[in-house]
Amino acid sequence: MTGTTADRLRSLPPLPHPGRRIPVLGDVLAFKADSPSQSMTALVDLGPVFEFRFLGAQYVVAAGPDAVVELCDESRFRKHVGPDIEALRLLGGDGLFTAYNDEPNWQKAHDILMPAFSQQAMRRYHSIMFDVADELTARWDDRAARGETVDVSADATRTTLETIGRCAAGHPFGCFQSEQTHPFVEHMVAGLKGCDQVGALRQTFLPKFVARRAERKVRGHAAAMHAVADQIVAERMRGGLGHHDDLLELMLVSDLDPSNIRYQLINFLVAGHETTSGALSFALYFLSQHPGAAERARAEVDEVWGDAERPDFEHIAKLRYVRRVFDEALRLHPTVPAFYREAREDTVLAGVHLMRKGDWALALTMTLHRDPRWGPEPAAFDPDRFAPENVRARPAGLYKPFGTGPRSCIGRQFALHEAVLLLAVLLRRYEMTADPDYQLQVAERLTLMPKDFHLALRPL
Numbered sequence: 393m394t395g396t397t398a399d400r401l402r403s404l405p406p407l408p409h410p411g412r413r414i415p416v417l418g419d420v421l422a423f424k425a426d427s428p429s430q431s432m433t434a435l436v437d438l439g440p441v442f443e444f445r446f447l448g449a450q451y452v453v454a455a456g457p458d459a460v461v462e463l464c465d466e467s468r469f470r471k472h473v474g475p476d477i478e479a480l481r482l483l484g485g486d487g488l489f490t491a492y493n494d495e496p497n498w499q500k501a502h503d504i505l506m507p508a509f510s511q512q513a514m515r516r517y518h519s520i521m522f523d524v525a526d527e528l529t530a531r532w533d534d535r536a537a538r539g540e541t542v543d544v545s546a547d548a549t550r551t552t553l554e555t556i557g558r559c560a561a562g563h564p565f566g567c568f569q570s571e572q573t574h575p576f577v578e579h580m581v582a583g584l585k586g587c588d589q590v591g592a593l594r595q596t597f598l599p600k601f602v603a604r605r606a607e608r609k610v611r612g613h614a615a616a617m618h619a620v621a622d623q624i625v626a627e628r629m630r631g632g633l634g635h636h637d638d639l640l641e642l643m644l645v646s647d648l649d650p651s652n653i654r655y656q657l658i659n660f661l662v663a664g665h666e667t668t669s670g671a672l673s674f675a676l677y678f679l680s681q682h683p684g685a686a687e688r689a690r691a692e693v694d695e696v697w698g699d700a701e702r703p704d705f706e707h708i709a710k711l712r713y714v715r716r717v718f719d720e721a722l723r724l725h726p727t728v729p730a731f732y733r734e735a736r737e738d739t740v741l742a743g744v745h746l747m748r749k750g751d752w753a754l755a756l757t758m759t760l761h762r763d764p765r766w767g768p769e770p771a772a773f774d775p776d777r778f779a780p781e782n783v784r785a786r787p788a789g790l791y792k793p794f795g796t797g798p799r800s801c802i803g804r805q806f807a808l809h810e811a812v813l814l815l816a817v818l819l820r821r822y823e824m825t826a827d828p829d830y831q832l833q834v835a836e837r838l839t840l841m842p843k844d845f846h847l848a849l850r851p852l
């Protein structure tokens with residue numbers, strides 16, 4: 393650290409924090425425990441970087457768009473495994489998402505798994521994605537025939553879990569064969585919630601046993617999820633290696649150790665369905681609120697797909713407008729609402745906050761995505777923001793739904809292909825209307841998801 397930076401540290405005012413700070417407890421009043429990232433977003437007026445405290449723990453939040461853009465500068469910052477992600481290691485160990493930057497298994501697994509996300513691999517997933525779409529439409533046809541509405545987030549979750557299970561590991565979860573939520577999802581939801589608590593508790597000055605008690609609960613859910621992963625591996629081994637060409641096979645023929653393979657499976661089964669499910673649900677929400685956009689998207693599907701029941705792989709990327717609808721939904725409701733970044737060296741963030749090497753801050757995607765540079769009404773749904781001429785006219789770096797840098801989302805192309813395909817299938821088959829009284833509510837666990845959102849379907 394140079395003398396001048398040290399001097400600046402002394403001259404920097406303390407970070408702003410929410411009003412009504414309570415001694416010892418901290419800033420709890422400013423937060424709704426069940427919607428932390430929405431609470432943080434609401435505090436953006438405090439300044440580009442603010443802090444909040446909770447039982448002795450300090451969280452630094454970058455909400456100002458320029459501060460978030462700075463945090464995405466890979467030369468100064470890198471991914472940080474923040475408190476809740478660290479706790480997620482109880483479920484996901486050293487799998488890709490939960491691995492530390494310098495953990496050898498990250499680079500190793502990343503290199504082994506990259507081929508599972510190549511164009512060639514995506515072509516194989518294409519027909520599986522249609523198989524699952526058929527199960528979804530069979531369910532929805534049935535509901536429509538009975539005049540019932542559909543629970544969008546629940547069915548989107550069925551669809552994306554089924555898709556990732558079959559594409560990544562040849563494992564059908566049977567999500568459409570049961571009215572119950574799949575036990576894997578039950579344990580995942582409870583596990584994710586528990587990890588959030590464990591992450592927060594470990595930072596506080598409360599005695600260690602408090603966090604450990606919360607940990608024990610999470611371990612129960614982790615064991616159930618690990619059993620699912622182990623069963624998937626056992627299934628594959630029984631059939632013998634060499635007959636499949638998927639992510640699981642890539643791992644099993646590699647020298648990754650068995651415990652890491654189990655963790656990777658958990659990572660992919662969780663990261664690979666929950667985020668896409670939420671994003672798909674938000675896209676359907678916006679389509680139901682904007683009939684003009686739905687009509688335009690439907691016309692595009694008709695034109696590009698024609699009569700083909702199962703158009704080729706290439707016909708998905710040609711659905712430019714459907715893609716814009718999805719991009720815009722992810723802009724307004726980024727299902728991963730924030731990510732952690734740590735300083736590579738001592739540095740000053742946004743001119744207001746000195747960070748020592750290794751210090752971290754939470755980068756909020758939601759505020760970045762609603763920066764005035766998006767146009768006069770940043771909160772309004774307008775897919776044409778993603779028309780090429782408008783993308784070119786905007787500064788780069790204002791859109792980060794998939795994170796940033798080498799630790800950004802490995803499943804991005806997978807998610808985009810799956811989501812655009814599903815939206816097209818649904819648009820072509822149904823007119824979808826929401827209850828006119830429905831007010832969008834956003835549920836938060838690790839990711840965002842519309843709450844209690846139902847659609848009425850009219851087959852076309």
Ligand code: MNH
Pocket residue numbers: 471488489490502556659660663664665667668671726727728731732792793794795796798799800801802803804806807
């Ligand atoms: Mn995904 C990392 C968002 C779909 C697998 N994903 C990330 C990150 C974001 C993200 C943000 C970076 C987090 C961080 O910096 O800490 N992911 C999404 C969104 C969707 C999504 C918004 C869908 C929409 N992700 C998918 C799918 C898969 C997947 C589908 C798997 C098939 N994601 C991952 C993995 C990582 C990741 C694995 C961790 C990558 C790494 O660190 O190497």
